[in-house]
Amino acid sequence: MNLFDDIKSLVLDTLAAMTAQGALPTGLDLGNVNVEPPRDPAHGDMATNAAMVLAKPAGLKPRDIAQGLVERLSDDPRIALAEVAGPGFINLRLADAVWQGLVGQVVDAGTSYGRSRMGQGRKVNIEYVSANPTGPMHVGHTRGAVFGDALANLLAYAGHDVTREYYINDGGAQVDVLARSVYLRYLEAHGQEVAFEDGTYPGDYLIEVGQALKAKVGDAYVGQPEDVWLTEVRAFSTDAMMALIREDLAALGVKMDSFFSEKALYGTGRIEAALEDLAEKGLIYQGVLEPPKGKTPDDWEPREQTLFRSTAHGDDVDRPVKKSDGGWTYFAPDIAYHFDKVSRGFDMLVDVFGADHGGYVKRMKAAVSALSDGRVPLEVKLIQLVKLTQGGEPVKMSKRAGTFVTLRDVVDQVGADVTRFVMLTRKNDAPLDFDFDKVLEQSKDNPVFYVQYAHARVCSVLRKAAAAGIAVDDTSLAATDLAALDHPAELAVARKLAEWPRLVEIAAQTGEPHRIAFYLYDLASEFHTLWNRGNDTPTLRFLPDDPAGGAAKIVLPRAVAVVISAGLGILGVKPLDEMR
Template sequence: MNLFTDLRGVVVEALDQMVQAGELPAGLDLANVTVEPPRDPAHGDMATNAAMVLAKPARMKPRDIADRLAARLTDPRITAAEVAGPGFLNLRLSPVVWQGVIAAALKAGPEFGRSDMGAGSKVNVEFVSANPTGPMHVGHVRGAVFGDALARLLSFSGHDVTREYYINDGGAQVDVLARSAYERYREANGRAPEIREGLYPGDYLIPVGEALKAKYGDSLLDRPEEDWLEEIRDFATERMMEQIRGDLAVLGVQMNVYSSEKALYGTGRIEAAIARLDAMGLIYRGTLEPPKGKLPEDWEAREQLLFRSSAHGDDVDRPIQKSDGAWTYFAPDIAYHWDKIDRGFDQLIDVFGADHGGYVKRMNAAVRALSNGRVPLDVKLIQLVKLYKNGEPFKMSKRAGTFVTLRDVVEEAGADVTRFIMLTRKNDAALDFDFARVLEQSKDNPVWYVQYASARVHSVLRRATEAGIAVDDSTLAGADLSVLAHPAELELARKVAEWPRLVEHAARAHEPHRVAFFLYELASDLHSLWNRGNDDTSLRFIQDGDAVTSQGKIALVRAVGVVISSGLAILGVTPAEEMR
C-alpha cells in the first residue's frame, strides 16, 4: 500500500479530466508530476507540484492550473485542496486515511512496504571484491555493509538480485602473497622468515605457513621459486578466501557468486571480449597523450592497443594491452563485465573504494559498448572510514601488520551496531566511527535510538499481554482505530504511511542510507508520543480498564514496530526486544 502513489493516481485522473474538458492542452507529459510530503507539515498532509511542472508546456499560469485542479479533487479521502504560493497545491486528508494505513500495515505485516517496482528485473551487485592477500580491513567493512544493504533493499522492492564477489587472483599481488606465505612456511619449519620489503608482513600468514608444513612437510625447502610458486599461490589464495568468507559471515554478509579473475586467463574469454569491441571499431593501435601535470621521469610515448572509450563517454581512450603483449588490468575487467551481461542481468552495480574514482568512466564506457546501451552500470564509490574513541584516533590490535581488520571492528562494537552506523552517511561521504559514541545510550547515537524504539514497542506488547489484552496482529488490525485522533498520534501514523514511498525512492537511487535516516525519524516520532503520554494519560498506549481503546492505540505502536523491523532487516540489523 503506497498511499502517495494512490493519491498521485487521483491527481493524474483529475488532470485527464481537465484535458477532456479543454482546461488543459492534450499531450502533456505527466511523468514529473509528484505527490509527496510537504516540506512544512503545517501546510498539509501531502503536496503536488502538478501546476508548477505543467505550466510552461501548457502555456498557462501555475495558479490557474492549481485552482482548476483543486476543484476536481473530489476524492472522499481529500478534505481540502489549498493553493499556495505561485501554484503549489497542498492536500489535507481525513484522519480515517491515516487510521487505515495502520490497519493495512498490520494486515501486511513484514510485507508492508514491499514493492513490485523492480518487476523481477535481474540486478547484479558486485561488492567487496577485496584482493585475496589478507584479512578484510575497516575500509572493506563499509563497502560490505553498503553492498549487502543495497541488495536487500533492491530485493525488498521487487528486483531479482545476485550478490557477487570478484576475486582479484590474476595479478602480481597473488605472487607476492605466495612468496610471503613461503616465508611463513620456512618459519614453520624452524627457519627464520625473510620478510623483505614488498612482502606482506602480517601475522595472519603464520597459520598458512603451518598449514603448508602440514601438507608438504619440508619438501619445498630450498627449492627454486618456479617449483613452488604456483602451488603455494593457489593454496594461500584459497586460505585467504576462506578467511574472507568467515569475515563476511561475522558481518552477516553472504555472497551468491564468487567469480575468479584468474579463470578469465587462458580461456579465450578476454580475447573474445576484445574481439567484440574490435568488431565495433572500438579497438586500435595508438599512442596516448602524456598524463596531465608533472610528467613522470620514466614517461615514454609508445604504441599500445587501445579501447576507444571516449566514443562512449570517457575522457580519453584506455590501454588494454601493454607494449610487451601482456593485458592491462582493464582487459580482464572488460571480459568480466561482458560475462555479467552475457548472464542476462538487466542492471549492473559495482561498489568500489573511493580510490577507484578514475575507473568509473572507462568501465561505464565498456559496459555501454558491450551491451549496446541496453544494460546500465551504476558504480558506487565508498569513502573512507576514520576510527576514533572519545574523539581521539583509535588504534587497535594490528594482526594484519599494517591495518585494522574487519573482525577488530566487529569484536569491539558488534555486528548490528557496525552495520547501522556504516549506513548513517551517504556512501560517497566520509564517515567517522567513534567506538565510544556508537555504544552510548543517547539520542545522538542513532542505532541505540532506533533500537530503543523497537524495545519500547515490545515492552508495550508484553505489558498488554500481561494485562489480558489481545495484541495479535489480526485483532489489532480490526480494532477501533478511530481512537487515534490526537495530532501527535496522526503524525506518527503519517510517518508509517511514508514507508512504502521511502522504499521505492531509496531503491531507485540505490541509497540504503535513506532507510537508516527514516528509521531515526520514525523512532523520534514514537519517542515524542511516548513522552507526551507521561503528562497526558489519554495518549498512553495502554488505557487502564479500557481494552477497546488500548487495542486501537497499541495498533499504532505495533505498526511502528512492523516498519522498524522491516527497515532494520534491510540494513541487516536484528531489532531489539529489550534494552540491556
C-alpha cells in the same frame, strides 16, 4: 500500498475528468505530475505540482488550473482541505480517517508493507568487497561490504532480482607476493629464522597458513627453488585467505551469491573474446596516447599500444588494453569480467569501489556501454574512508594484521548490528567517523540504540497488553476501530509511517541505503516523542487504565514495529525485543 501513489492517482484521475469536461486541452503529458510531502509540514500533508507543470503546455495560468483542480479534489472524502499556494502549487490535508486507516493497513500487510514492484524483476548484479585475497579485510572493506549488502537488500525489497557477487582479485602479482609470504611462514614452521622483505606480508594471520602448509606437504618445499613451489603455494594460500574472508563476511552477516575468480580469465580465451567483441565494433586499434597530464616531453616516451576507443562511449581518453611488450594491462581482465556479466543477461550492473578508484569509473562505464551496445547501465558507487576513534584518539593498527584495523577488530568490539547501522549513517561517498565509545552509548545521539530501543519498547507494550488480556495478534489489531487515534502526536506517527513505501522507492532509485537509516531514526524519534507525551497525557498512553479500550492505542506502536523491523532488515540489522 503507497498512500502517496493513491493520492497521485486521485490527482491524475481528476485531471482526466477536467480534460473530458473541456477544462483542460487533450493530449497533455502528465508524466511530470508529482505528489510529495511539502517542504514545510505546516503547509499540509501532501503537495502537487500539477498546475505548475501543465500551465505552459495547456496555455493557461497555473492558478486557474489549480483552482479548478482544488474544487474537484475537495469533493473526495479523503481530502480534508485543498488550497492553492503561491503561483499555483496545491497543498492537501488528508482526513484523520485516512491516517487511522493506514495504521491498520500497515499491521494487516505486515512484512509486505513498503515492498515495491518498481524493479519489475530486473536482474541486477552488485559486485562489492572484492578485496585482494592477501589478508583479512580491513575497516574500509567493512564499509564497502555493509553498503553493498544493504544496497542489494534494498533493491531486492524494491522488486529487483539481485545477485551479490565477489570478484576475487587473484590474477595479479600480489598473489605471488602472498605465496612468498606464506612460504616464509612455512619455513618458520620448520624452525627456520626468516626475514620479511621486498614487500612481503608480515601479518601474524599467515602463521597458521604456513603451519597448515607444513601439515599438508611436510618438508617437500624446504630448500627448493621458487619454480618448484610457487604455483602450488599460491593456490593453497589463496584458498586459505578466501576462507578467512568468508568467515569475516559471515561475522558481518554478509553472504555472497557468487564468487568470480579473476584468474579464471587468463589462458582461457575469455579476455581475447571480450576484446574481439570490441574490435568487431571498431573500438580496438593500434595507437599512441598523448602524454599524461603533468608530464613533460623530456620524460614521456610515446609507445604504440593496443587501445580501446573508450572516448566513443564517454571517457576522457582512450585506454590501453595491451602493453607494448604484449602483456595485458590491468584494464583488460576487467573488461573481460564485465563482458561475462553482460553475457549472463543482467539488466543492470553495480560496482562498489573504494574512493581511490574514482579515476577508474569513466573507463569502466565506457567498457560496459560498448560491450552491451548501451543496453546495460553500470552504476559505480565509491566508498569513502572510515576514521576510527576511541577515547578521542585514533584507533591503532591491529597486531594480527600488522598494518591496519581489521573487520573482525570492529565486529568483535561492538557487534555486527552496530557496525552495520553506523556504517550506513552517512552517504557512501562522504567520509565517516566511527567512534567506538559513541556507537555503544545508550542515548538519543546513538542512532542504532535509538531505533532498536523504539522496537524494544513496542515489544514491551505488546507483552504487557497480552498480560492484561488484550488480543495483540496482528489479525485482531488490524480489525480494531482506530477512531480513537486522533491526537496530533498520534497522527504525526501515522504520517511518518505513510512515507515508508515512497522512501523505499526513492532510496532504491538513487542507490542510497543510508536514507533507510535516516528514516528509521526519524520514525523512532516520532514514536519516542509520543511515548514521552503519554507520561503527562494519560489518553496518549499505549496501555490505558481500561484494558478493554486499549487495543486501538496498541495498533499504532505495532505498526511502528512492523516498519522498523522491515527497515532494519534492509540494513541487515536485527530488531531487538528488549534492551539489556
